[in-house]
Amino acid sequence: MLSVDLAARKAGVRPGTPVAKAQALYPDLIIMDADLEGDRTGLEKLALWFQQRIAPLVAVDVPDGLVLDTTGADHLHGGEPAMLAEMVRRLRDAGITAKAVVADTLGAAHALARYGRARTLVVPAGETAAAIAGLPIEALRLPDNMIEGLRALGVATIAPLAAMPRAPLALRFGPDVARRLDQAYGRISEAILPVRPVDPVMVSRNFAEPIGAAETIARYIGKLVPPLCQGLEERGQGARRLDLVLHRVDSRTEAIRIATAMPVRDAKRLVRLLCEKIETIDPGFGIERMVLTATLAEPIAPRQKISSLIAEEEPDVSDLIDTLANRVGHHSLYRFAPVESDVPERSFCRVPALAPDDQKDWPEHWPRPTRLLARPEPVQAMAELPDQPPLFFIWRGVRRKVKCADGPERVFGEWWRGDAELTTVRDYFRLEDTSGERFWVYRSGDGEHGETGSQGWFLHGIFG
Amino acid sequence: MSAPLFRPPLEALRDQIRRLEGSATRRRAVLPFGIPDIDRRLPGSGLALGALHEVAGGGNDALNSAAAGQFAAGIAARTKGKVLWIVTRQDLFAPALKQVGLDGSRVIYVEAGVDQDVLACFEEGLRRGGLGAVVAEVARLSMTASRRLQLAAETSGALGIAVRRWRRQTEAADFGQPTASVTRWRISVLPSESLPVPGVGRARWLLELIRARAGESADFEVEACDGKGRLSLPAAVADGSDQEKAGRRRTRA
Numbered sequence: 250m251l252s253v254d255l256a257a258r259k260a261g262v263r264p265g266t267p268v269a270k271a272q273a274l275y276p277d278l279i280i281m282d283a284d285l286e287g288d289r290t291g292l293e294k295l296a297l298w299f300q301q302r303i304a305p306l307v308a309v310d311v312p313d314g315l316v317l318d319t320t321g322a323d324h325l326h327g328g329e330p331a332m333l334a335e336m337v338r339r340l341r342d343a344g345i346t347a348k349a350v351v352a353d354t355l356g357a358a359h360a361l362a363r364y365g366r367a368r369t370l371v372v373p374a375g376e377t378a379a380a381i382a383g384l385p386i387e388a389l390r391l392p393d394n395m396i397e398g399l400r401a402l403g404v405a406t407i408a409p410l411a412a413m414p415r416a417p418l419a420l421r422f423g424p425d426v427a428r429r430l431d432q433a434y435g436r437i438s439e440a441i442l443p444v445r446p447v448d449p450v451m452v453s454r455n456f457a458e459p460i461g462a463a464e465t466i467a468r469y470i471g472k473l474v475p476p477l478c479q480g481l482e483e484r485g486q487g488a489r490r491l492d493l494v495l496h497r498v499d500s501r502t503e504a505i506r507i508a509t510a511m512p513v514r515d516a517k518r519l520v521r522l523l524c525e526k527i528e529t530i531d532p533g534f535g536i537e538r539m540v541l542t543a544t545l546a547e548p549i550a551p552r553q554k555i556s557s558l559i560a561e562e563e564p565d566v567s568d569l570i571d572t573l574a575n576r577v578g579h580h581s582l583y584r585f586a587p588v589e590s591d592v593p594e595r596s597f598c599r600v601p602a603l604a605p606d607d608q609k610d611w612p613e614h615w616p617r618p619t620r621l622l623a624r625p626e627p628v629q630a631m632a633e634l635p636d637q638p639p640l641f642f643i644w645r646g647v648r649r650k651v652k653c654a655d656g657p658e659r660v661f662g663e664w665w666r667g668d669a670e671l672t673t674v675r676d677y678f679r680l681e682d683t684s685g686e687r688f689w690v691y692r693s694g695d696g697e698h699g700e701t702g703s704q705g706w707f708l709h710g711i712f713g
Numbered sequence: 714m715s716a717p718l719f720r721p722p723l724e725a726l727r728d729q730i731r732r733l734e735g736s737a738t739r740r741r742a743v744l745p746f747g748i749p750d751i752d753r754r755l756p757g758s759g760l761a762l763g764a765l766h767e768v769a770g771g772g773n774d775a776l777n778s779a780a781a782g783q784f785a786a787g788i789a790a791r792t793k794g795k796v797l798w799i800v801t802r803q804d805l806f807a808p809a810l811k812q813v814g815l816d817g818s819r820v821i822y823v824e825a826g827v828d829q830d831v832l833a834c835f836e837e838g839l840r841r842g843g844l845g846a847v848v849a850e851v852a853r854l855s856m857t858a859s860r861r862l863q864l865a866a867e868t869s870g871a872l873g874i875a876v877r878r879w880r881r882q883t884e885a886a887d888f889g890q891p892t893a894s895v896t897r898w899r900i901s902v903l904p905s906e907s908l909p910v911p912g913v914g915r916a917r918w919l920l921e922l923i924r925a926r927a928g929e930s931a932d933f934e935v936e937a938c939d940g941k942g943r944l945s946l947p948a949a950v951a952d953g954s955d956q957e958k959a960g961r962r963r964t965r966a
Contacts, residue, residue, distance in 0.1 A: 563794060563795075564794060564842070564843030564844075565843065566795055566821075566841075566843050566844060568841065569797075569837065569838060569841040569843065569844070570821070572837055572841070573823055573834050573837060573838070576830070576833065576834065576837075577823060577824070577825050577826075577830060577834065581823060581824040581825065581826075582821065582822070582823050582824075583821070583822055583824075584817065584818065584820060584821055584822065585807035585817050585820070585822070586817060586818075587807075587808075587817065593806070596808060597806075597807050597808070597817075602821045606818040610811065610816075610817070611807070611808040611811050611817070613811070613812060613940075616809075616812065617806055617808040617809040617812060618779065618806055618809055619779040619780075619782045619783045619786070619805065619806060619809045619810075620777055620778070620779045620782065620804045620805065620806065621804055621805075621806035621809075622804065623804060652904065652907075653905075653907065653908070653911065653912060653913050653914075654911070654912075654913065655912050655913045679913050680913075681904070681905060681913050683904065684772070684902070684904065685902040685903045685904035685905065685916075685917065686772075686773060686774075686902050687779075687902070687913065687916065710806060711777045711779040712779055712809075712916065713779040713780040713781070713782060713783030713784070713809075713902075713916065713937065
């Protein structure tokens with residue numbers, strides 16, 4: 250166990266408890282795998298937010314903390330206590346439980362934030378020693394084996410440890426104990442490694458005379474994009490999303506946003522995508538400033554071209570995909586990928602149009618209808634129980650006599666999804682009526698046991 | 714075909730028209746059905762690539778477009794490259810397309826809200842090229858719109874298939890209106906041959922070639938697409954079923 254929430258803590262689970270033991274304590278425990286890399290990225294994002302809002306020097310303190318150098322920044326937020334309260338409140342609104350401490354040294358603040366009782370605490374200047382005296386020695390950022398060693402010596406809190414003679418400690422545990430103590434008391438300095446925000450590539454242009462005609466805007470888009478692409482090239486990146494902000498003379502702004510499926514650095518293509526959206530903006534009395542920003546950029550990896558001797562290269566359609574996606578929206582452009590499920594409506598999922606092919610495929614042993622109704626429609630049918638196909642059925646007011654039929658193909662409910670599907674069964678039949686039309690019809694239930702379904706008939710698809 | 718040296722006047726006239734239309738410079742590529750009876754009726758012996766074709770279902774299928782959709786999928790499956798399939802409401806079942814040879818990884822779906830968007834995406838897809846086929850399900854297709862699509866298809870050489878699909882049976886009369894498409898097909902389902910055992914046989918369609926530019930209309934009775942998107946003639950029509958022949962041999966013996 251790496252970390253537990255409040256409810257688990259109340260149930261008696263602590264970080265460090267073995268999973269098996271925790272499960273024995275509380276069988277319904279929800280356990281999630283730790284994603285250390287993801288946590289770090291999240292922490293870095295949070296650090297950037299703090300850097301913009303609170304203080305310029307922010308460092309990530311892996312795995313669960315942020316270090317801020319708030320010197321000279323607190324008065325901007327109404328004093329230190331107010332600043333801490335505001336930080337904790339904002340984090341709580343975002344669903345994060347946090348503690349915040351201001352102290353003279355990083356070591357002391359780190360210790361008090363993790364082992365202190367108060368949610369927010371401001372340690373007045375010069376009172377650091379008193380504040381941390383009663384904290385356990387774990388608060389000193391020492392390795393576990395040293396903590397154990399010190400506990401074996403009977404040292405439990407910081408104050409007795411600080412009072413011990415240095416030489417024997419250094420002889421037994423190395424220089425770390427003394428260093429951490431000095432850092433906490435502020436006798437030696439400790440540098441932090443602040444995060445650096447990466448500014449997006451941005452180009453802008455001011456106009457002496459406001460512009461308004463669509464052709465003029467298009468021309469200046471054509472002039473803005475090449476420097477942007479050059480900026481991206483220097484970083485080895487391509488744009489996934491571009492924002493063009495147009496400042497009007499009446500100090501209102503208009504914006505164009507385009508997105509691409511793959512990182513793109515081709516100026517011509519970006520210009521075309523941007524120009525297609527010109528009609529959506531209202532220039533009003535004229536535009537005096539244009540700012541083009543690559544708000545989302547991703548690295549472009551050079552790719553090997555296929556030699557014509559080996560195989561024919563598949564034409565690149567990402568250009569077309571981008572054009573269409575900017576017209577109808579990204580969610581309306583997709584492929585279907587197989588999902589391992591026997592229930593027809595769950596056997597596929599939508600993936601982005603240019604998602605890599607994952608080599609999975611649908612099983613082919615039963616015919617499937619060309620059209621699948623969004624939700625199965627109830628039909629009236631007459632059939633012999635338990636497993637004969639219907640003799641006739643009535644769908645949308647039309648009575649159809651069944652000439653021949655195939656089935657049943659039994660599909661069981663997916664019990665792992667919930668108790669409701671534990672016993673459910675569907676029996677699918679392929680029916681052909683006297684005019685040759687084919688339908689995919691199922692009975693909800695196995696025709697014998699009431700708990701398997703309502704025994705009603707439903708039409709689910711139409712064959713070609 | 715006639716003797717190699719003799720050129721029928723009709724063929725010469727066609728050549729002249731083609732030259733006037735300006736497309737004589739490059740020979741039109743075609744996608745043959747692989748059934749001589751059908752290919753013979755089509756100019757160029759197959760479905761012209763770089764052209765717009767229209768497909769609609771007959772009877773109830775005008776609303777469901779199950780057979781028409783499968784027919785289009787079968788054609789698209791036999792082209793190379795990605796396929797763009799534009800719909801207004803999505804009810805295609807991807808595993809079924811896989812069963813006529815159109816792999817799920819090849820089809821990119823576009824869900825456009827209204828017919829206008831469908832046509833705009835259709836044209837964009839045809840114009841840009843690089844795709845094997847572009848299929849769009851549209852209800853209304855005016856002469857102007859279809860001409861734009863046809864021109865777009867000619868520039869890129871992509872195969873365009875407009876699956877005509879209406880919301881109501883009364884709107885299906887729209888299929889009689891002239892359009893600029895090169896061929897126009899209507900697919901109606903036929904009862905399948907009854908099997909000697911209980912079960913459903915291979916689906917059969919009545920394929921009506923209602924219009925073909927520089928060709929004549931015709932209708933064919935075919936068996937639905939197989940696993941590679943190919944149609945076939947019913948055994949009885951092709952050259953009699955094996956059973957029948959065996960019976961005849963036996964009576965002769």
